[in-house]
Amino acid sequence: MDVKTKDFVSGSKAAILDPQIQEALAKLRNGLGRGPRLASEELTPPVWQDMRQRASDIKTHTIANLDYYLEKLSDNVEKAGGHVHFARDAKEASDIVLDIARKRDVELVIKGKSMVSEELEINDHLESIGIESVETDLGEYILQLMNEPPFHIIAPAIHKSRRQVSEIFTEKLKTLPSDEVEQLCETARETLREKFLNADMGITGVNFAVAETGTIALVTNEGNGRMCTSLPKVHIALMGMEKILPRLEDLALFLGVLPRSATGQRISSYVTCVTGPRRSTDEDGPEEFHLVIVDNGRSKILADEQMREALNCIRCGACLNACPIYGKVGGHAYGWVYSGPIGAIVTPMLTGTVEAKHLPFASTLCGACKDACPVKIDIPHMLLRLRQEITQGGTLAKNGKAPWYEAALMKGWRQSVRGSRVFSLANRLGRLALLPLSRNGKVRRLPPPLSGWTRFRDFPLPSAKPFRERWRKGLKDE
């Protein structure tokens, strides 16, 4: 997927001015944002906090020993009759998929929802060699018809109205327009059912891969994941290399943590566990099972002791729902696969582009994401670290350098806080400069680059008698 994060500012402004997006985001706050809160309250806070801590500990342990668990997973998938492929980047990963598809003369692919597949742009690659690839998660299917990327990690089409869905169905599927959600779902169901039955290959993501058994687990609410893994003759599961859990009993914990944080459900409607291809005793299942383990920048994150915590992420989307910024700008402004707070961290590191430099700065560091995260990722502290990398130059995000005026302001500030005398003098000068712009102690218009403040807020005039002066001249001895 092309990285468009350099357009964050224009994208965010457009989203703020779009009433439909704003309506969807407001609903999100009270919908997906509230559900997880209720689901955790139901458990009582100590139980939920204990689950979070255990989940966090397990992920941290696994990521710290990732090489060991990857090997174990790989061995056990092969023991179960599956094939394992390691891909260094998106290109290698999609080449592996295309290669398998060619060998098996695949014409039609059905796809489950998968964020890593967005990194690969696998649909486009398949189409380019003449293979039809159909998304089967309803939201993803709608967006595929509309040719748009996901707006939200778990609710990809949440920004679309039923009217827009009806319009795209009418245009692309030649159905009659409908205002009924049930009717629209029925249309999708009928169209997709035919695809399910005729597909030669299923591609899914992986929510969790259990190292000790070589099992991959998929969490869905539509049952499409189960169709993709069991109907076609070939199943390819794509996973980011961080998606491992050591033991099957860890999966039990995470199957409670993920849906609670994602949708507020105690457990998702469907949990699909796949261990290798169909065995002779099985009634159904694919003849071939491939697991493609994708790095695509993750080992760079792993190499950094502080930032590797980002690999604990289980892609539940809770941080998006909690974030005041995402709550206003939505998913597309972030310009790549991952949006919201977790996107602001992983996008600069995974894409390694200067263009992503807005993302770590477009945050108030309010910390709501950290509290919402089921695996306790300290996102605000990582954003600060990325800011440092960008401003001072580092290896994690390519050096974007601070804008010249910011660097100049910083230089001036550094001089002014050197000592209390210089500080007082600097502030007095500041007051003198602002005085002509003020009325009744309020500045109503500041010059650029500070004009953003006074667009809708007054700015206070520095006091004629700062605290330190009041202290010296009386308060001290009062």
Added chain:
Amino acid sequence: MTATSRKVSLFITCLVDQFFPEVGEAVVRVLRRQGVEVDFPEGQTCCGQPAFNGGFTEDAKAVARRFLDNFDGDQDVVVPSGSCGAMVKVFYPEIFHDEPGTAARAKDLSARTYEFSEYLVNVLGVTDVGASKKTKVAYHAACHLLRELRVKEPPRQLIEGVEGAEYTPMELEEACCGFGGTFSVKYSEISEAILEDKLKSLAECGADTLVSCDSSCLMHISGALSRRGSPVKAMHLAQLLDNREDS
């Protein structure tokens, strides 16, 4: 509590010093009424948070070193700001993690630094400071105070301790106001949209006073209240607690 003699160093913050000195005066008076002796190390300027948040960590460290010198010793430090408090308590030990000597000093300072409401309630054990004011009060939980320092109840307890004051919580009490330092200028459209929700929630709760423990959030919120000519008065918690109306 007034019988014990306590002495604290006041970390006033550059914002209060230069823009809102009346907040500082209220802090001093409220503390003194509790029998706390207040000292103001005059060499202090800023904690370095603006640089740190901008990614200028090396600049922030230089300022932080100065700060450590200014607040050397073993006296408790009180600061009327959750975010400047978080800089000292949470981020100083982090930014010096690879300098053992300085890290030890930072940790020591961190342990004896308290945000204003935290100091009153958790250290002095006071929730009624003898203040009185007839007003309906909404509270804005500043993000760093709530989610970095984990100070949640003390400000509310202190508000409820004010005679005549009615605490009327707004629905978005714990939501960010959209300030975020330079964020408010660099991404002012987003900042405005977030603040808009906060102001709506504030208007809905029917309060005539908005109280917070951070002058930066207050500067942000009151800047918009002032522009709109709103009658709601935004003030620091210390200013509410400094009220002694005859009721």
